[in-house]
Amino acid sequence: TVLITLGERGAVAATAEGLFYVPPIPVQVLNTAGAGDGFNAGLLTARRRGACWEEALRHAVAVATSILLTPGTGDCRPEDVRALLPRARVARL
Numbered sequence: 001t002v003l004i005t006l007g008e009r010g011a012v013a014a015t016a017e018g019l020f021y022v023p024p025i026p027v028q029v030l031n032t033a034g035a036g037d038g039f040n041a042g043l044l045t046a047r048r049r050g051a052c053w054e055e056a057l058r059h060a061v062a063v064a065t066s067i068l069l070t071p072g073t074g075d076c077r078p079e080d081v082r083a084l085l086p087r088a089r090v091a092r093l
Helices: 036-049 053-068 076-087
Strands: 001-003 011-015 018-023
Touching: 001 036, 011 053, 018 053, 036 053, 053 076
Parallel strands: none
Antiparallel strands: 001 011, 011 018
């Protein structure tokens, strides 16, 4: 698996299940510190729980975006992740 985060342009992933593009969720950004780490943590957490790649990537972008909404470094509020998850999209390439 190869995963490349593209900052404000989203992320791409090449997996055994396919090639995916993960667009960013538009929000008012307060702080970017820790968003990439949050993306990886969200992805790995979802995969560990048995999520397919598409679902794990949706979870990853929701976690990363939740971090953008806080002034602190790497802060992630579960309620923000839950609210953002329905807006998370993944496109097969």
